[in-house]
Amino acid sequence: MLFQHLDRLSGGDLLLMDRGYPSRWLVAVLNARGVGFCMRVEKAGNAGFACGRDFLRSHDDELVVTLAAPDRRAAADYECPARTQTARLVRHGASTGKVRVLKTNLLDTATFPAHEFGDLYHHRWCIEEAVKHI
Numbered sequence: 001m002l003f004q005h006l007d008r009l010s011g012g013d014l015l016l017m018d019r020g021y022p023s024r025w026l027v028a029v030l031n032a033r034g035v036g037f038c039m040r041v042e043k044a045g046n047a048g049f050a051c052g053r054d055f056l057r058s059h060d061d062e063l064v065v066t067l068a069a070p071d072r073r074a075a076a077d078y079e080c081p082a083r084t085q086t087a088r089l090v091r092h093g094a095s096t097g098k099v100r101v102l103k104t105n106l107l108d109t110a111t112f113p114a115h116e117f118g119d120l121y122h123h124r125w126c127i128e129e130a131v132k133h134i
Contacts, residue, residue, distance in 0.1 A: 002026075009035055014106075016124040025070035027087055028080035031105055038104045038120055041089075052101045055089045062090045062114040064107060092118035 002021075006029075009015065015030065017039035030037050041052050051065040067085045069075075075082035088107050091114075092100045102121055106112040 006030075006033060006035060009033075014038060014120075016121065016127075018124065018128070023070075023074070024067050024085065025074040025078045025080050027067055027085045027103075027105070028070050028075070028083070029078055031085055032080055036104070036106055038102055038106070038117060040121060041101050041103045049103075052089060052103070055091070055101060056099065060091070062088060062109070064088050090114045090117045092121060094118070 006015075011034070013036070015035055015037040017037065019040050021039050027037075041049060049067070051063075051067070055063050055065070065087055067087055069083050069085070070078070070080060072082055074080070085105075086107065087103050087105055090102045090104065092102055094100060100118075100121070102117050104112070104117065
């Protein structure tokens with residue numbers, strides 16, 4: 001269903017995603033299609049990216065990272081480039097004290113300051129709740 005929705009996005013849209021999409025092939029697909037994204041990524045266990053765990057240990061507010069290329073099979077299955085991808089990790093501290101890692105392909109720190117990603121990510125919550133009602 002994600003691919004059906006991707007076809008409906010236009011140039012200025014930003015795709016907000018919760019956990020559950022932390023794959024290298026998805027970043028490659030979104031970058032190849034020119035889709036801006038902000039996704040929450042896991043920070044622990046096998047579900048997270050090593051660069052995300054390293055980022056949290058660093059205490060940096062943001063960091064540009066290079067993700068490994070999707071494997072050949074995923075690149076063929078999802079029709080994405082099998083090459084490394086660049087992404088930006090942003091630390092977000094929730095009002096509850098919980099620390100989240102957000103990943104984006106919006107690399108321009110002047111146009112897209114790190115402190116704005118937390119509020120942006122939080123706005124997707126009301127959309128999720130509305131979908132539950134539908």
